[in-house]
Amino acid sequence: MVPVTEQAGTSDGARPMRADARRNYEKIVAAAREVFAERGAEGSLDEIARRAGVGPGTLYRHFPTREDLIDELMRDWTSRVVADSDNAVAAGRPARETLVRWFDDLVRHLTLHRGAAAKLSAAMDDRSSPIFRKCQQLADANERVVRHLAETGELRRGVEPRHLMRLVAGVAVVADAAAVTDEEIAAMLGIVIDGVVLDPAPS
């Protein structure tokens, strides 16, 4: 099955862009990476166009909505996260250990840009969002990990992968606040893990 629907990237199935368009496209993406890194996922689009050295109209031509731009920036790490989930399953570690690593991975990626977790979390329920597909990929990756662990009988019955995904997204959103430390994030995820793993907690 060939992914015909993916488009607008740099080298996949779509009809190639004109040279100048392609150059602008890449300058916009680079500028967006900068601005989002500095200001978060709500950074000014004007500022991005300015730094890319293009008119605002050019940005809109390539990325009709802010989400389309975020979607492009998510490309890199979405596939990385999916790969991580495969490894998590393949490693065959105990449920608790597997979840600690997997959730930590997930939160780390979701908090790469401030505000991104909130956007992702909202798009999970919005089929019309340009990043819905990416959300699905993440949710699917999570579902594979959780279902795998459920099959080994190490999880409580009735645990829905979807609820775990949302919970972890919630942790990522509150983790966006500057004052939340890695230890606190780990502690919060620990509570969630204790809530779904069957074996009694070490402490």
Place this chain on the structure above:
Amino acid sequence: MVPVTEQAGTSDGARPMRADARRNYEKIVAAAREVFAERGAEGSLDEIARRAGVGPGTLYRHFPTREDLIDELMRDWTSRVVADSDNAVAAGRPARETLVRWFDDLVRHLTLHRGAAAKLSAAMDDRSSPIFRKCQQLADANERVVRHLAETGELRRGVEPRHLMRLVAGVAVVADAAAVTDEEIAAMLGIVIDGVVLDPAPS
């Protein structure tokens, strides 16, 4: 102990406002209630001033920041939530049942206005925020409930009230998405509760 620091309300310790100022103040609050109910906590301040029939400067005179306005709107229910926490402790129910009620209360209030949970969650770490005090009140209420249950020995050791507060705030933030049902919220809170309560879950 008299709460001397509370101000800007309608009838407490502060020097009374001039009649016209007072009228405007109340018109602004009423308009804000409307707009926030319709558009969430990021609703337009211009729109609020317009509906209140005052100039934008008047709104700024009474509420220098958006948070100050939110703070005023939170007045009602903050005290209600605190009272709920007192009842939760006094009722002396089993830990699981107590937490189910308490967390449900908390999330229900935090999601009253869209976007409010996110603001609250951010302000928890920001002493300079006008709503920091209210956040503290909520966090304190939660701490009383959790500490009480911890003393009865029904909770796992090492559970920090602060982490639970953040987790519940996270649930509230993701619950802001329209598509999240009450059942899903209950399920997510259920996982968190399973993560902190000692007795084996019914299922």
Place this chain on the structure above:
DNA sequence: ACCTGAACACCGTTCAAGT
């Protein structure tokens, strides 16, 4: 002491005019 409303800066979005 309080209010008004004009003014400014900034942003998202559109579109006619260009090449």
Place this chain on the structure above:
DNA sequence: ACCTGAACACCGTTCAAGT
């Protein structure tokens, strides 16, 4: 086919002028 940049609407914020 693609780009530019002016134009518009909207918003938050400030402040001089009024009463």
